[in-house]
Amino acid sequence: MNALKPFFTLFIGCICFYQSVIAQTSTINIYPQQRYSIGSIQEFDRSKYIVLHATQMEHDFIGSEKLMDYVINDLDVYLGRNNGIMGGVIHRSKENPKQTGFVDPNFMETAGKRFREVEYAKKWKHTHQYESHNFEMVGGQVQFFWTGHSTNINHPEKGWTISGPEAIGDFMGQFINEFYRDKGTPISDGPIRPEYVEVINEPLWELIDGVADLSERKEPKEIFEFHNKASQAFKKHNTEVKIGGYTAAFPFFDDADFEQWNSRMKLFYDMSGEYMDFVSIHLYDFNHHHLGDNDPTTFDGPINFTGGRIEATLDLMESYSMKKYGTVIPILISEYGGRDHATEGKPWYAERDWDYMKSMSPMMMQFMQRPDHIVKAIPFMIGKAEWGRKENPYPWRLLRQEFELEGKSKKWVFTDQIKFYELWSEVKGSKINITSQDPTLLVDAYKDDNHIYVALSNLTRIPKNVSLNLLNLPKESLLKVEGKQLTLKDHQPILVLINSQLGDTYQLDSEGTAIITYTFKEEITSLVNIKETKHYSDLILQEIQASKATTYTFDKLNTTNLSSAKIRIGYSRPHGQKVFPTVRVNGKEVQVPQQLMGQSQHLRPQLFTSIEVDVPKEYLLESNTVEITFPDEGGHISSVILKELTKNNISE
Structure with a gap:
């Protein structure tokens, strides 16, 4: 009903190429031709x-x-x-x-x-x-x-x-x-x-x-x-x-x-x-x-x-x-x-x-x-x-x-x-692969016919620059890039309309969320399916002891079509103790991100959080051991999950 459209406050303009001294740039890779399923689910419901x-x-x-x-x-x-x-x-x-x-x-x-x-x-x-x-x-x-x-x-x-x-x-x-x-x-x-x-x-x-x-x-x-x-x-x-x-x-x-x-x-x-x-x-x-x-x-x-x-x-x-x-x-x-x-x-x-x-x-x-x-x-x-x-x-x-x-x-x-x-009024379609190395930035993406919708959310109270890389599609196939960001300006929530071009860098405001829409000349064909499967450890709430590894075992990993894997570690830590553990997979140390997801928990009695650690696929076997070690005692490892990503070629 068009007469009812202007219920929201709009600020229209291009918000690209902000090079703020307080906002480090996060790079996001989007794979439009890689369909992504979690279990058996692909569609945004x-x-x-x-x-x-x-x-x-x-x-x-x-x-x-x-x-x-x-x-x-x-x-x-x-x-x-x-x-x-x-x-x-x-x-x-x-x-x-x-x-x-x-x-x-x-x-x-x-x-x-x-x-x-x-x-x-x-x-x-x-x-x-x-x-x-x-x-x-x-x-x-x-x-x-x-x-x-x-x-x-x-x-x-x-x-x-x-x-x-x-x-x-x-x-x-x-x-x-x-x-x-x-x-x-x-x-x-x-x-x-x-x-x-x-x-x-x-x-x-x-x-x-x-x-x-x-x-x-x-x-x-x-x-x-x-x-x-x-x-x-x-x-x-x-x-x-x-x-x-x-x-x-x-x-x-x-x-x-x-x-x-x-x-x-x-x-x-x-x-x-x-x-x-x-x-x-x-x-x-x-x-x-x-x-x-x-x-x-x-x-x-x-x-x-x-x-x-x-x-x-x-x-x-x-x-x-x-x-x-x-x-x-x-x-x-x-x-x-x-x-x-x-x-x-x-x-x-x-x-x-x-x-x-x-x-x-x-x-x-x-x-x-x-x-x-x-x-x-x-x-x-x-x-x-x-x-x-x-x-x-x-x-x-x-x-x-x-x-x-x-x-x-x-x-x-x-x-x-x-x-x-x-x-969120326009977002729909099937999930596609999107990656980020910034745990303080939430990302997601969906494909519907000739549209791609990319969702970005800044978990911090500091503005954040975001660079979006749209991979494996020719630039000439793109018709336009537009979007909107929900943010706060002068004590008023506003929707900022985004007019943009391919390759622009976007500024996400403090705790802001944006939807970027790519419109192409024709429907995008999916060539690959990425499937996410979780393997759960049955070790729950393991007490953390100083410099002593807690060992988890994961069997029946699908190594045939394995693309990559991630270790999800939920844990609590007393304030003042070391926040990040050392992680080894099958005896090989993997890199642990040194940034937490979300804002400070200093007003809670302790930290309770989760980190996700990338594991090179060459480290993985059908049966795997994961060792997690903190240098000082205190807190618990609440859960550990191995997330397996397999890749298969598809035709549509």
């Missing part, structure tokens, strides 16, 4: 990543339908999470007269039929056009779904009391079956069934960490057993929709010398892995954090997951799952983005949108490197979120009212967070 935390029947877009249409149709954004609908249904529900503490099946059947045939088919008929962009998940909330709670949280005496996890699984299973249509039936029969169900949102925060009265706190084992029983009851009704948890709020696994890992996520895998179809977590960067005392004068930051901490966190989850179950239980990231304790309670202003939004692109780019294990990743951005209004509106919003910035109008308009979706 927008329904998995380019997602709004909203639903097709989104009340926040009532009266703002043109804005919804712009988001879905113009920006190609998918709808992904509804965390309120099940609470609303159980709030209105009736108790089963034959089974105390369980929902009445007659109510569920009647209410579900009305929801499908009246609410969806008639009231929300205008949204049917968006169903192709609705890949929804639903989830429970502690206040409605915990054992002993009333289904009416405002007037408990008017509700009925939840008997336990079996009752919740039974309710959720009936809800999924009754409120959504079956496959192969017409759209008028109801909304499409969700793909995923989270048992409870952030239960360890709601029932343990966020509970002031220590005597009222639950134990993780009790919460995980709740998940198991709820899942079993759910699957008596439906085995196609995936159910999982535990929706970890702050997965700082290395806290208390990995006690958080051992007593929480590892315990969840041990107790609940066989009952879960996925494991879900939330990841947030903190621009400023209260550091535990809620004193505004002590807010400090950043405290980030983005970079090496995300890699180490996800590698540990994958590695332990593989060790325990022989497979990686899929991971679902149902919330991610940015926070700032210093500003969350204040009125809206543009720079706060930047503080939340700047983490979304680099986090998403990291998730995009695990398409075989991450089933969905949803940036936390709500529509109007009037339910969260206190003295000031809820801060994580896609929409605001005009008077919050200018004038007196109560008309709803976009916050600056819309620019995240505008930045």
